[in-house]
Amino acid sequence: MEGVSYQRFPKIKIREVRDDFMKFELRETDSSIANALRRVMIAEVPTIAIDLVEIEVNSSVLNDEFIAHRLGLIPLTSERAMGMRFSRDCDACDGDGQCEYCSVEFHLRAKCINDQTLDVTSKDLYSSDHTVVPVDFSDSSSGFDNSENKGIIIVKLRRGQELILRAIARKGIGKDHAKWSPAATVTFMYEPDIYINEELMESLTPDEKREFVESSPTPVFKFDENTNQAYTYDEEVIKKAESMGKPGLVEIRAKEDCFIFTVESTGAIKASQLVLNAIDVLKQKLDAVRLSADTVEADEQFGELGAHMRGG
Amino acid sequence: MNAPDRYERFVVPEGVAKVSYERDTKIINAASFTIEREDHTIGNIVRMQLHRDENVLFAGYKLPHPLKYKIIIRIHTTSQSSPMQAYNQAINDLDKELDHLKNAFEAELARHSGSQSRQY
Numbered sequence: 001m002e003g004v005s006y007q008r009f010p011k012i013k014i015r016e017v018r019d020d021f022m023k024f025e026l027r028e029t030d031s032s033i034a035n036a037l038r039r040v041m042i043a044e045v046p047t048i049a050i051d052l053v054e055i056e057v058n059s060s061v062l063n064d065e066f067i068a069h070r071l072g073l074i075p076l077t078s079e080r081a082m083g084m085r086f087s088r089d090c091d092a093c094d095g096d097g098q099c100e101y102c103s104v105e106f107h108l109r110a111k112c113i114n115d116q117t118l119d120v121t122s123k124d125l126y127s128s129d130h131t132v133v134p135v136d137f138s139d140s141s142s143g144f145d146n147s148e149n150k151g152i153i154i155v156k157l158r159r160g161q162e163l164i165l166r167a168i169a170r171k172g173i174g175k176d177h178a179k180w181s182p183a184a185t186v187t188f189m190y191e192p193d194i195y196i197n198e199e200l201m202e203s204l205t206p207d208e209k210r211e212f213v214e215s216s217p218t219p220v221f222k223f224d225e226n227t228n229q230a231y232t233y234d235e236e237v238i239k240k241a242e243s244m245g246k247p248g249l250v251e252i253r254a255k256e257d258c259f260i261f262t263v264e265s266t267g268a269i270k271a272s273q274l275v276l277n278a279i280d281v282l283k284q285k286l287d288a289v290r291l292s293a294d295t296v297e298a299d300e301q302f303g304e305l306g307a308h309m310r311g312g
Numbered sequence: 313m314n315a316p317d318r319y320e321r322f323v324v325p326e327g328v329a330k331v332s333y334e335r336d337t338k339i340i341n342a343a344s345f346t347i348e349r350e351d352h353t354i355g356n357i358v359r360m361q362l363h364r365d366e367n368v369l370f371a372g373y374k375l376p377h378p379l380k381y382k383i384i385i386r387i388h389t390t391s392q393s394s395p396m397q398a399y400n401q402a403i404n405d406l407d408k409e410l411d412h413l414k415n416a417f418e419a420e421l422a423r424h425s426g427s428q429s430r431q432y
Contacts, residue, residue, distance in 0.1 A: 006364040007405045012416045014424045024420075029409070032360040039353045044322075088323070176318050272421055279414045283407060285354055289347055290403050291333055291396055 022263045022271035036260045041278045043174040047078040052168040072179045075135045078268045104132045106167040112157035121151035135267035184264040190254035342388040343395035355383040361402040386407035
């Protein structure tokens with residue numbers, strides 16, 4: 001058997017971490033891994049979202065399915081999601097989706113009794129499990145203006161209108177429906193290599209140099225120094241160089257194996273946890289795709305030649 | 313009307329094998345692996361990892377149709393190895409790489425939060 005391994009050894013450097021936002025660099029790996037991580041973060045990391053709604057009373061201006069749709073899109077804190085089972089795989093309840101192992105129950109009762117419009121928000125949703133609740137978006141760090149965070153408005157009620165419902169939240173993935181996607185946006189870009197041709201630089205007058213430095217929309221260059229920062233490189237600087245009659249002054253190339261990831265989460269999972277879960281999910285997928293001892297070789301009859309003959 | 317259900321994209325139905333392969337009748341040491349209910353996410357990383365193997369002469373993947381959720385990975389190897397071996401080796405290497413990535417990430421997170429708390 002092979003003893004040689006063709007493994008890569010990726011490196012990570014974190015630039016910024018907040019609860020719902022993260023920026024980090026991934027080096028010495030292939031773009032396919034970076035892209036796979038991105039795709040998994042968006043579509044295959046499981047979360048919990050409302051999936052089944054039983055409406056008892058609804059006299060609001062929005063119809064039943066409208067409200068059910070809005071309820072589904074409310075992000076719920078999904079720390080539990082990785083350990084939960086999918087409803088279809090649950091043996092405790094025959095896949096019914098009503099047992100405590102694979103679902104979380106919510107209820108909501110609202111009636112408007114006074115003349116003021118009542119805002120029914122995500123804060124009015126009461127959960128049967130205190131670890132799975134609608135995400136609270138109040139920012140504790142920025143104190144100004146966030147005196148009262150009302151939550152996500154579901155529907156507004158007038159005097160006499162009522163809304164009573166029971167909702168069941170289940171585990172799911174973004175591939176099934178976007179309400180289960182834990183990522184707001186996940187992007188990655190290549191880190192640019194900026195080469196400044198020193199000789200040509202010398203031949204510019206100080207005024208020209210200053211113009212050149214100012215022409216780049218994001219402040220990348222300092223006068224008389226080069227700094228290499230995160231720069232979504234556009235062509236401005238290169239165009240300026242050409243317009244000054246000095247093409248080839250600056251060359252911007254992408255480093256092929258260094259990626260700068262920006263991960264924003266909806267709040268269902270913390271951004272750092274989202275990346276870790278994505279790596280776990282990707283490993284699980286690879287495990288599922290292994291050739292096992294009982295992977296039977298497809299019969300000759302069903303081979304490529306056979307399929308050709310049958311027009312497949 | 314003809315669109316398949318969304319869960320078809322990742323739920324393997326009863327009786328269908330997740331992975332199966334067919335040897336090529338006309339070329340030795342060549343095989344096509346059919347993986348059900350997977351897409352570019354797995355296809356691309358396995359293919360790029362197979363490219364790194366010196367014994368692999370050809371490695372490619374395709375989605376025969378965007379509404380039929382499966383991928384076909386085709387591998388030709390030299391006689392030093394076999395497609396099944398190369399495939400397993402690629403998956404093992406990817407698994408180890410992801411392990412390494414996870415450890416590096418956790419270590420970096422710990423280091424980063426450690427240094428942050430020291431600032432306060």
